[in-house]
Amino acid sequence: MKRILRNIYLLLGLCAIVGTTSCDKFLTIDPEDTFTKDNYWTSEANVKLYAWKFYDLFLGYGNGTGTSSEFYFQNSPTAGCINISDDLANATFLKYNTTSVTTSSEWNNYYNQIRAANVMLEKLPTVPMSSEAAKHWEGVARFFRAYCYFALVQRYGDVPYIDKAASYTDDAGIYIPRTARATVMAKVIEDLTFASENMRVNDGATSINKYAAYALLSRVALFEGTYVKYHGIGNGAEYLTVAKNAADAIITSAKYTIGSDFKAVYNSIDLSSGSAKGEVIFYKKYLPAVLMHSIQSYTNTSSAINGLTKVAAESYVCSDGLPINQSSKYKGDNSLNDVLTERDKRMSAVVDAQGYGYADKTLGGLTSSTGYIICLYNSWIPPVKPVTENTTNGQNHIDAPVYTYAEVLLNYAEACAELGTCTQADLDKSINKLRTRAGLPNLTILGSDVTVNGVVINDPKRTSTLESISGIVSPLLWEIRRERRSELMTWTFIRYYDLMRWNKGEYLDSSKNPDVMLGAKLVGVTLKNTKVNADGYILPYTSSSVRTFESPKNYLNSIPLSEITLYATEGVELTQNPGWNK
Template sequence: MKIQYLLYMAAALSFTSCNDAFLDRSPQSLNDETFWKSVSDLKTFANAFYNTLPGGVTNLGDEDSDNQIPFVPNSFLWGQYTVPTEGSDDGRWTKASWQNIRQLNYFMTHYKRVNASEEEMNPYVAEIRFFRALEYFEKIQTFGDVPWLESELTIDSEELYGNKMPRNEVAKKIVQDLEFAVEWLPEKGKEENNRLNKDIARHVMARVCLNEGTYYKYHKELGYDADVVGLLQKAADATDALIASSHYEIYKTGHPETDYYNLFVMEDKSSLKEAILYIDYATALREHNACHWLRNAKSGWSKDFADCFLYTDGKPASATSKAHVRNKTMAEEAQDRDPRFKQLILTGDAPYTMTVDGGMTFITKDEDFVRADCPSGYWVRKYFTPDPSQDIEAKGTIDGIAYRYAETLLVNAEAKAELGTITQEDLDKTINQLRKRVGMPDLKLAIGFVDSDWPNWGYDLSPLLQEIRRERRVELAGEGFRFADLKRWKAGKLLENSQTYMGKYVKGEDGQFHQTVIYENYASPEKARKWDDKMYLYPIPTGELQRNPNLLPQNPGW
């Protein structure tokens, strides 16, 4: 499926106004007397929301987690975030952040003015409800309980001052929207060019259900235990359907040392069967900066992330039969590791720059990996290419992947493992497809080893789930999943590990290896990073609470 640039459609439906009050006005520039006349009007309205889909070229999406380290400390994770007085203070609870929901609900209130059958209208209603589900999923991940709004609002609407709905009830509404989308969107291959289909809705529903099912399981203080099994089963069922469809497969060409890397840097992804939804980029139409900016991003992987890779025998450092040196040169660290190590982390084997005539430069001195543009020393290689045609500021045209089949497989394996129903056949259809791409040994139900370095989650976890979580961490690294994963697993304490904000070891003038310190001000034990459970949610701005006491109480701890 090819989603091209649709911002011109959004421009045709300008819903902005100059009043900054929260959800206070109906769309101003759409003429209700002339617009709602045909099914094509519904299609045109829906077009405006296609630019809210993921861009699909995210590579530094884990800077708010234990995977990546931004040059400037993340204020939220370092306990320096203060409760905003107004939504505009940080942009998370602003008119703009709720505007899409207002516009989507405006459609839901008006679309029946069109004189057409359900069969004609509902595919576009399904698109609108899909986009509303995306908006609300982001809301509950950020704030937990939020008001559920599903109708047109005016300045006199009582709903503007309504109560928050419990998170699990909002999640049920999200699932209902996505189930409607699955019912009414066309089958893959039957959709109009550039539009949604059932499979995309199934994938997003599986993502939502896994997130919420595991969040409720591990955040027992919420008291939502009764919802866990049903949500996890929906995640398993939706991904089972995608797997059984045979529409998708993991990209591999028999080159385990390069296939994972090449998946992301191939320019044309229109025929990529690993993409449930690909995003088309093209010169002068839609371009990005994902390839170029990694060279000066002032960011990199953490030492903790580099250490999490298995060895080529399928075992971690504490159990491997391979020689391993984790705290010395890059070449020694990368030796005999899961091939994704070198495909995610720049080593001396891969070019750092390339000229038009094919000349290449490499980082040849180990100490040169650590520099201002990558203070951790572990350069992000996902979506990075030195190809001079892509290595131009904001002129990248490598296509993106908004929703990737690899995530589908990971959701399936984790949901079934959490349910206790997973079989070896399930692992072979899911995790082991990812491992085959890179030539790693299969994952077995009986793990066969104990890793003394398994994370301490704060609760008992089976060896199988430990390894499924490791696989997810590596496969989806940098794509923006990790902090949400830590939150749903109630694993914020892992961010207290100093290795999550420290870099690689480099040989000093004394001949000894010393670890790179990124944040000098936080290098001493008394200034180490501390996790506070209130950070599982963001606070609601105090100004909103004052205007609407029904939003009280404030989120816990804030």
């Protein structure tokens, strides 16, 4: 098995090299090589080899010492601002770009991959294979084309939609104005619907299948349905129905289940076995000396790591299922033991219970920006020390989840609630399964209220001034969103785009949401190098560090200026996003 995977990753790397082209022109053309000549498209085996080039799109925990990841990592934003989170405070202060970017590697990479998918779709009819195989591989190509267009829409909104492969002699139809996002997303839904209906149930543990397609379809449709709803450009019902049905297709298949160990989804050496096996729909495989990453070493380094924010820590409910402002079980936050006592079990899986780590008092040499030490990815149980490979950059090899059953259940519950059709049965088949694992009582619908053990949940934060900025949601949606945050905590890629689709950019604004720039509370300790506010909460940054979220500007990235210029030379106007022209 390891030999096979080693060969796969070597081939994947080769394909990535072959597929990488100059970024001097929009939608650059792949070299004329054996991967695009007609004589290559002669067997299903060759098609499968070609398709491996797409798998680098899944970031997982990153590659080598890089920090491009869907989890935990945060870097100074260049092409966009996906790295800013209200769950984690980066060790170095982050704020939004104020001017348009000149170039974007993401823009170029996604369009290069789109062209590769279009090549595959055009060549498939010439390949001798069964009808079943042909439909499966068409589904694979359409899955990845949809994946790329969805990523572009998330970042840029309207984008040029091209469904043909350009050639050296004919690039007609390539330089076109931005296509309306509704049109692009309709094509994305169409591609993923085909993929989910025609891809194989199983094409290998490290290959996408029909359930990965359903999972992406539920993610995509939920995103767009809520985005258009909360940004006032539609009611989103059609998308939300697609999201609900796609998630339900996975639920009713009975192929997946919620495991007994929440943490195992994020810290397993091998996600094809163990308690997380039945919960992870698709994952990125890592192997020693083949493909490795650095998420464990970065969270176990002597340098300050990204820490949980005060607002994130306070979002976890108590063991009675009530928010901290309502529960009699909440012990306060004068110590870490108080914070973690009688709380949602997922909190102690994310935060190291041994103690805080900050400049004046490390936790075994570890410090974080906020005092909270992230331990979610540790594949050992403290106080046992990790082996050297876990603390060496580029040597970590725990597998990374890409699509999980937990996310699917969350998608289902939210889609139901957004459609206004959520029943008790819907909650019981979805997020109540997650709450049971977390040691929490079930949520129960009672008219317009939500209860636990007969007590109506009344979280004062739901109707706070912060929530009033863009709109207060129902008690049911509030608790579903809380559940999503608790279950997917530190999955920064998902959290960021959750805030964007909900029209909640103010959560990231340090003036409107001061708690996003605070950490743990320190009581009765002498401090020399650690700054705290008047109430004793750690200040990760200087008083001059201010992050402003501008609406509507920061809901979308700027269109790269080089692309605008290039299009102009072709006689086509590529318009800029709102707020980025100044």
